[in-house]
Amino acid sequence: xxxxxxxxxxxxxxxxxxxxxxxxxxxxxxxxxxxxxxxxxxxxxxxxxxxxxxxxxxxxxxxxxxxxxxxxxxxxxxxxxxxxxxxxxxxxxxxxxxxxxxxxxxxxxxxxxxxxxxxxxxxxxxxxxxxxxxxxxxxxxxxxxxxxxxxx
Numbered sequence: 001x002x003x004x005x006x007x008x009x010x011x012x013x014x015x016x017x018x019x020x021x022x023x024x025x026x027x028x029x030x031x032x033x034x035x036x037x038x039x040x041x042x043x044x045x046x047x048x049x050x051x052x053x054x055x056x057x058x059x060x061x062x063x064x065x066x067x068x069x070x071x072x073x074x075x076x077x078x079x080x081x082x083x084x085x086x087x088x089x090x091x092x093x094x095x096x097x098x099x100x101x102x103x104x105x106x107x108x109x110x111x112x113x114x115x116x117x118x119x120x121x122x123x124x125x126x127x128x129x130x131x132x133x134x135x136x137x138x139x140x141x142x143x144x145x146x147x148x149x150x151x152x
Contacts, residue, residue, distance in 0.1 A: 038069075055144070060141040080140075099129060102115060
């Protein structure tokens with residue numbers, strides 16, 4: 001009987017409830033996005049390295065994202081990175097997504113997962129890889145240095 005006397009009252013109540021639900025949802029969403037912004041970014045795993053005296057190479061198996069080491073001016077650096085698949089075996093070269101990246105101009109690249117180039121000055125260099133989606137996954141990394149360019 002009540003709705004017959006006041007037919008618009010039910011509609012007003014539903015509208016107010018909808019607005020209240022929408023406001024609570026918006027406040028919740030804003031608080032979640034604020035919390036996500038407040039989180040400090042996780043540090044990227046850094047692996048410092050020195051080349052071996054006997055063969056001039058550094059070998060690593062693990063999930064580091066950045067490799068930092070000192071090279072002399074004019075050194076030729078070779079870097080290979082091969083992802084270790086979920087089965088524990090190296091990814092076939094044709095399926096490899098990981099590509100080494102260094103803050104130097106590339107000299108030559110025989111394949112996607114290999115980088116080679118000369119250093120311009122003696123200093124610490126940073127080596128990482130792309131795509132970032134592979135960060136955190138394990139790989140076999142080999143970094144070698146030499147003072148003379150390879151013969152072609």
